[in-house]
Amino acid sequence: MEKFTQHTGVGVPLRRSNVDTDQIIPAVYLKRVTRTGFEDALFAAWRGDPAFVLNQPAYAAGSVLVAGPDFGTGSSREHAVWALKDYGFKAVLSSRFADIFRGNSGKQGLLAAVVAPEDIELLWKVLETRPGTEVTVDLVARTATCDDVVVPIQVDDYTRWRLMEGLDDIGLTLGHEDEIVDFEARREPWRPLTLPAKHLPPVEIEAARPVPVTIGSPAGTSPRP
Amino acid sequence: MAGTLAEKVWDAHIVRRGADGAPDLLYIDLHLVHEVTSPQAFEGLRLAGRPVRRPDLTIATEDHNTPTLDIDRPIADTTSRTQIQTLRNNAVEFGIRLHSLGDADQGIVHVVGPQLGLTMPGLTVVCGDSHTSTHGAFGALAFGIGTSEVEHVLATQTLPLNPFKTMAITVDGDLKPGTTAKDIILAVIARIGTGGGQGYVLEYRGEAIRSLSMEARMTICNMSIEAGARAGMIAPDETTFEYLKGRPHAPEGADWDAAVEYWRTLRSDDDAVFDAEVVLDADDLEPFVTWGTNPGQGLPLSATVPVPEQITDPGDRLAAERAIEYMGLTPGMPLRDIAVDTVFIGSCTNGRIEDLRSVAQVIEGKHKAESLRVLVVPGSARVRLQAEAEGLDRIFKDFGAEWRNAGCSMCLGMNPDQLAPGERSASTSNRNFEGRQGKGGRTHLVSPLVAAATAIRGTLSSVADLGPDAAREPELAHA
Numbered sequence: 055m056e057k058f059t060q061h062t063g064v065g066v067p068l069r070r071s072n073v074d075t076d077q078i079i080p081a082v083y084l085k086r087v088t089r090t091g092f093e094d095a096l097f098a099a100w101r102g103d104p105a106f107v108l109n110q111p112a113y114a115a116g117s118v119l120v121a122g123p124d125f126g127t128g129s130s131r132e133h134a135v136w137a138l139k140d141y142g143f144k145a146v147l148s149s150r151f152a153d154i155f156r157g158n159s160g161k162q163g164l165l166a167a168v169v170a171p172e173d174i175e176l177l178w179k180v181l182e183t184r185p186g187t188e189v190t191v192d193l194v195a196r197t198a199t200c201d202d203v204v205v206p207i208q209v210d211d212y213t214r215w216r217l218m219e220g221l222d223d224i225g226l227t228l229g230h231e232d233e234i235v236d237f238e239a240r241r242e243p244w245r246p247l248t249l250p251a252k253h254l255p256p257v258e259i260e261a262a263r264p265v266p267v268t269i270g271s272p273a274g275t276s277p278r279p
Numbered sequence: 280m281a282g283t284l285a286e287k288v289w290d291a292h293i294v295r296r297g298a299d300g301a302p303d304l305l306y307i308d309l310h311l312v313h314e315v316t317s318p319q320a321f322e323g324l325r326l327a328g329r330p331v332r333r334p335d336l337t338i339a340t341e342d343h344n345t346p347t348l349d350i351d352r353p354i355a356d357t358t359s360r361t362q363i364q365t366l367r368n369n370a371v372e373f374g375i376r377l378h379s380l381g382d383a384d385q386g387i388v389h390v391v392g393p394q395l396g397l398t399m400p401g402l403t404v405v406c407g408d409s410h411t412s413t414h415g416a417f418g419a420l421a422f423g424i425g426t427s428e429v430e431h432v433l434a435t436q437t438l439p440l441n442p443f444k445t446m447a448i449t450v451d452g453d454l455k456p457g458t459t460a461k462d463i464i465l466a467v468i469a470r471i472g473t474g475g476g477q478g479y480v481l482e483y484r485g486e487a488i489r490s491l492s493m494e495a496r497m498t499i500c501n502m503s504i505e506a507g508a509r510a511g512m513i514a515p516d517e518t519t520f521e522y523l524k525g526r527p528h529a530p531e532g533a534d535w536d537a538a539v540e541y542w543r544t545l546r547s548d549d550d551a552v553f554d555a556e557v558v559l560d561a562d563d564l565e566p567f568v569t570w571g572t573n574p575g576q577g578l579p580l581s582a583t584v585p586v587p588e589q590i591t592d593p594g595d596r597l598a599a600e601r602a603i604e605y606m607g608l609t610p611g612m613p614l615r616d617i618a619v620d621t622v623f624i625g626s627c628t629n630g631r632i633e634d635l636r637s638v639a640q641v642i643e644g645k646h647k648a649e650s651l652r653v654l655v656v657p658g659s660a661r662v663r664l665q666a667e668a669e670g671l672d673r674i675f676k677d678f679g680a681e682w683r684n685a686g687c688s689m690c691l692g693m694n695p696d697q698l699a700p701g702e703r704s705a706s707t708s709n710r711n712f713e714g715r716q717g718k719g720g721r722t723h724l725v726s727p728l729v730a731a732a733t734a735i736r737g738t739l740s741s742v743a744d745l746g747p748d749a750a751r752e753p754e755l756a757h758a
Contacts (some may be wrong), residue, residue: 070601071594071597071598072473072474072573072598074573074710074712076691076710076712076713076714076715077712077713077714080714080718081343081691081692081693081715082692082693082718084315084343084693085315085344085356085358085359085361085362085693086358086362087318087319087322087361087362087365088318088319088322089319089322089426099713099714099718122594123474123594124473124474124477124507127473127474127507127573128409128504128710128712129408129409129423129691129710130316130407130408130409130411130423130424130425131315131316131425132316132319132407132425132426132427133426135425150474150477151477152474152477152507153477153478153507153509154409154423154424154425154509157424157425157428158425158426158427158428161425161427161428162427210300210441211299211300212297212300212301212302212441223427223431223439224327224329224430224431224434224435226439227304227431227434227435227437227439228434228435230294230295230304231435233294233295233304234294234304234306234332234435234436234437237294237306238306238436241306242537242538242541243530243534243537244399244530244534244535244537244538244541245308245399245402246308246309246396246397246399246402246528246530247335247336247528248309248334248335248336248337248338248376248397248528249334249335249376251376252395252527252528253383253384253395253527254383254384254394254395254526254527254661256383257383257664
């Protein structure tokens, strides 16, 4: 993961609350099997509206999203974070984030920082009055600066450290593998295993449509459905 | 020290305690996988040359993308087909058990786990799906994760996590006939809001919860995420043990006895302290429906669409204005006057056998309103087979409903089961977000009983609206 200490880019005021992950990226775009290429899917339903903020030239190249409360609610889809990153966003500021979204952001190096609602309002006012104004998000100083407005941002210490160091979680955890092995030795035998598979009793299933007879198949047999 | 249910399960899974603000490293007992949130995780393992640490604690199903018609034919949508084929390839490559389309154990991941007896009290359960909270109905700590975390669990069978706060939601009293678990949870979300549970594990308790079946408890825990909570839990009891005993993966013999002895300790101590508490009375509950575009925008069916000018909080007022416009409603109109085009019965919230039985009881011998289509999508292939063994499919077909194969279907419209722009549904699913069931689609979240009554009358209705005959069935109360 890339290290994140400070970023400066055009601020985008998104004056909406409860921007759920279905708005950030609708389910039809989740069928891809790659981790990139989701920029066209970001806010797909709203992108058709000429008045939508990202359709205004001054904001189109934005990289700091300033959103209303409860950003990222709903599904666990990390595609929401990928879509924001692929579009070019480096940071999202909101007064409240959904837990899973905030967690996913941290894993992917997208800064999701909490800013007090009245400070969000201050940022919105600057960004709406002077479209294209840049916001500097400083993880070291824990501030967001936009013209003469400087507001504190909150990020938990652990996420901040990981972002600033650009650390990969899996690597960190595998450093404690001996402790995982010890834990596994203590697990009780009643805890379930998925393998070998056990099943519910078999059932007779009637074909939904007539099974075609294959020429040459022995009498009494039919092709496997 | 006295502890809550959630704290007890958490403490029993700490591999390594975090110091100085670092998260605890938690062991994961059961990892459920599906086709949508896993391809990039497997790709990550492949790139790093890492194996799946515990294939024997991992199980996969195909559910989000799968068609509900013609399931014996190649999937028509090529991107869906690729995603499902990718899961099949990954399952073979990494040695993971997969229940594919057409397999009798295929179905929505949150229906399949409990059905196989893999979901048990005291486990940690994760899945790359926010409705993993469903499994909390057994007294498991179960929560949704993102794809990076899916990769992390595949590689290490653990997750670094900061402890959650705890919230007790006590539901006293008894549900009235015609009201269900779905009405309880919609009322809870309307009360605390879509962000009210953020950072919390909700523990549902009280008389009304105790008297619910396991399936109804799953409906409640399922929608915990809709209140923003990571997980919902219900302490295990005799109902839980009875449901589990004899299921394919339930412990047997001495293991069963040891498990039950431990499971009985899984309850919040009398003097345990919760970070927040909410109390509701089930006696006051009516059938609940949503009018807006988030699950917290719900009201009793007898209410009217809110008038934004009367809402004092400016944020809520703006959200209500936007929702009413999107939903095509008139402020002040009775919710009962809302006519729908589609009734969807299914999903991980209400796609289990008891849900289908409760719908069948209401509609038996009747015909759907001419103006609408009715889709019945069982939560798993087993639920479908069970329903057919009971003759429920006949009741649905005679009613004029479409009887489909198992999957997530119209709950999120990743397969062809979608609403057209402007089309309106009464849906037993869990999210009424803009475009959730298809671009431009309008969703009203309802219970299976309200869905059934609505399908008969054509407008949002309760069973009581059907007249005295329909409301008399006493077993409807806990459906």
